[in-house]
Amino acid sequence: MNHERSRDLYGRALSVLSGGVNSSVRATRPYPFFVERGDGGHVIDADGNRYVDYVMGYGPLLYGHDAPEPVQAAVQKYASAGPMYGAPTEIEVEHAEFVARHVPSVEMIRFVNSGTEATVSAVRLARGATGRNKIVIMQGGYHGAQESTLVEGGPENPHPSTSGIPESFAEHTLPVPFNDEEAVAEVFEEHGDDIAGVLVEPILANMGIVAPVDGYHETLRDLCDEHGSLLIFDEVITGFRVGGLQCAQGKFGVTPDLTTFGKIIGGGFPVGAIGGRAELIEQFSPSGDVFQSGTFSGHPVTMAAGHEYLKYAAENDVYEHVNRLGEKLRRGIADICEDQAPEYTVVGSDSMFKTVFTREGPADLDGQCEAGCQQRADCPRFDYCPKTGADVAKADTERWERIFWQEMKDQGVFLTANQFESQFVCYAHTDEDIEETLEAYKEAL
Structure with a gap:
C-alpha cells in the first residue's frame, strides 16, 4: 500500500499537534494513516487505500459510516x-x-x-x-x-x-x-x-x-x-x-x-x-x-x-445482525488460533471482539468457549484466560502492535491500534467482510 500522503500529513501534524494527533491511541507506528472518508463498514484513507473498519470510532458507530x-x-x-x-x-x-x-x-x-x-x-x-x-x-x-x-x-x-x-x-x-x-x-x-x-x-x-x-x-x-x-x-x-x-x-x-x-x-x-x-x-x-x-x-x-x-x-434487526456477525468472526478467529496459535485467547461478546496474545494455554482445547471467552469454569482455558487487567498486560503486546496490527493493515483490515482497545462489528458489515477478515487473520497470525 502507498501511504505517501498520510506520511506528509503526519509530518505537518507534528508541527501543530502534540504527537501529531488529538488522541494518544491514534498514534500508530511508524505513523498513522489519515482517513479521508467512511463508506459503510469501511474507511478510505488519504492515499485511496480501503480498509474493513473494526475500530468504528472506538465504539460509537453501531451502523458504520452510513447512518440509516x-x-x-x-x-x-x-x-x-x-x-x-x-x-x-x-x-x-x-x-x-x-x-x-x-x-x-x-x-x-x-x-x-x-x-x-x-x-x-x-x-x-x-x-x-x-x-x-x-x-x-x-x-x-x-x-x-x-x-x-x-x-x-x-x-x-x-x-x-x-x-x-x-x-x-x-x-x-x-x-x-x-x-x-x-x-x-x-x-x-x-x-x-x-x-x-x-x-x-x-x-x-x-x-x-x-x-x-x-x-x-x-x-x-x-x-x-x-x-x-x-x-x-x-x-x-x-x-x-x-x-x-x-x-x-x-x-x-x-x-x-x-x-x-x-x-x-x-x-x-x-x-x-x-x-x-x-x-x-x-x-x-x-x-x-x-x-x-x-x-x-x-x-x-x-x-x-x-x-x-x-x-x-x-x-429493526440491528442487534440480531451485528451479534450474528460478531459470533461468526469470533468463532472463525478461535478456529484459526487453534491451528496456528493455540495459546491465544479470543474474547468478546455480542458485536465486540479481540484476540489477546496470551502466552500460555492448555494442552487440550476440547470444550473451550467457541465464540469468545465467557469465563466458564469448565472451559479448558479457564486457568489461562485473562481474569484481570494485569493478566492482559502480561500478554505479548509488542508482537500485537509491531507485527500483527501492521500485517492486518497491509491486508486492508483496520483494527484498534493496541492489544487493549475493543473492536466492533457494525450493521453495515457483511458476511463477505467477515470472510475477508478471517483470511487476513490466517496470514497475519
Missing part, C-alpha cells in the same frame, strides 16, 4: 434549525424518555458531552449523595481522563497513573483486581464506612475485553447494599452495544444505582450521560446540591442523532 436515513434526516433537520440555543429542546426530553423506558437502572438521566464528563459527574454525585469520599475502581478499568480514576497500585498504595495529578488526589481511590471477590470484600471490610461507590465496567473493555466470572457483579451489588454504597456501571462502551437496548446490565441481570453512557447514545456525535434512580439524579443542580452543568449538554443535533439511532435499533 432517519438518523441522517434528523441530523440535517436539527443542524439546519440552528447549532444550539442555551435553552432546553423537546428532542432531549424524547431521548431521555426512550432511554428510561429501556435501560433497567435509568429512571432519570443527565446528558453531558463525553464519557469522561459522565464518569467525573457520577463520582461527584456518589460522593455528594453518600457524604463519603472513597471510590473503588478495577485495576485495568478505564473511566476516561479524570483524576479520580487515573490511579494505579492497590488499595493500600494507590498513586496516579500519569504525571500531572497530585499524589493526594489518589488517596480516596481504591483499585482492586477485576473478578477478585475476596479482594473487594477485604476493601469493604476495612473502608466500608467511607466508600461512596464502586465504579466498574460490566466488561473490561479497554483492557483486552475481560468478561466477569460468574457471580462477580452480584457480589459487588451485595457489598454496596450491605455498606450503603452506590454501584456504578460504566457503560460508555457496552451501553447499547452489549445486551441490546437494555445494555450489559440487562444481559447480566444486575441493576446498578447509577450508569454512565457515551458513544452510541449520541449517534456518533460527542456525548455522555449519567442515568439512575430518580432520587439520585435529582441531586444534581439545579434540583440538588451536587453541581453539574455544561454549555453543550443536551446538544440538539446529538440528541436527535442518538434518539433516531436507538429508535432504529428498536424497530
Whole structure:
C-alpha cells in the first residue's frame, strides 16, 4: 500500500499537534494513516487505500459510516434549525424518555458531552449523595481522563497513573483486581464506612475485553447494599452495544444505582450521560446540591442523532445482525488460533471482539468457549484466560502492535491500534467482510 500522503500529513501534524494527533491511541507506528472518508463498514484513507473498519470510532458507530436515513434526516433537520440555543429542546426530553423506558437502572438521566464528563459527574454525585469520599475502581478499568480514576497500585498504595495529578488526589481511590471477590470484600471490610461507590465496567473493555466470572457483579451489588454504597456501571462502551437496548446490565441481570453512557447514545456525535434512580439524579443542580452543568449538554443535533439511532435499533434487526456477525468472526478467529496459535485467547461478546496474545494455554482445547471467552469454569482455558487487567498486560503486546496490527493493515483490515482497545462489528458489515477478515487473520497470525 502507498501511504505517501498520510506520511506528509503526519509530518505537518507534528508541527501543530502534540504527537501529531488529538488522541494518544491514534498514534500508530511508524505513523498513522489519515482517513479521508467512511463508506459503510469501511474507511478510505488519504492515499485511496480501503480498509474493513473494526475500530468504528472506538465504539460509537453501531451502523458504520452510513447512518440509516432517519438518523441522517434528523441530523440535517436539527443542524439546519440552528447549532444550539442555551435553552432546553423537546428532542432531549424524547431521548431521555426512550432511554428510561429501556435501560433497567435509568429512571432519570443527565446528558453531558463525553464519557469522561459522565464518569467525573457520577463520582461527584456518589460522593455528594453518600457524604463519603472513597471510590473503588478495577485495576485495568478505564473511566476516561479524570483524576479520580487515573490511579494505579492497590488499595493500600494507590498513586496516579500519569504525571500531572497530585499524589493526594489518589488517596480516596481504591483499585482492586477485576473478578477478585475476596479482594473487594477485604476493601469493604476495612473502608466500608467511607466508600461512596464502586465504579466498574460490566466488561473490561479497554483492557483486552475481560468478561466477569460468574457471580462477580452480584457480589459487588451485595457489598454496596450491605455498606450503603452506590454501584456504578460504566457503560460508555457496552451501553447499547452489549445486551441490546437494555445494555450489559440487562444481559447480566444486575441493576446498578447509577450508569454512565457515551458513544452510541449520541449517534456518533460527542456525548455522555449519567442515568439512575430518580432520587439520585435529582441531586444534581439545579434540583440538588451536587453541581453539574455544561454549555453543550443536551446538544440538539446529538440528541436527535442518538434518539433516531436507538429508535432504529428498536424497530429493526440491528442487534440480531451485528451479534450474528460478531459470533461468526469470533468463532472463525478461535478456529484459526487453534491451528496456528493455540495459546491465544479470543474474547468478546455480542458485536465486540479481540484476540489477546496470551502466552500460555492448555494442552487440550476440547470444550473451550467457541465464540469468545465467557469465563466458564469448565472451559479448558479457564486457568489461562485473562481474569484481570494485569493478566492482559502480561500478554505479548509488542508482537500485537509491531507485527500483527501492521500485517492486518497491509491486508486492508483496520483494527484498534493496541492489544487493549475493543473492536466492533457494525450493521453495515457483511458476511463477505467477515470472510475477508478471517483470511487476513490466517496470514497475519
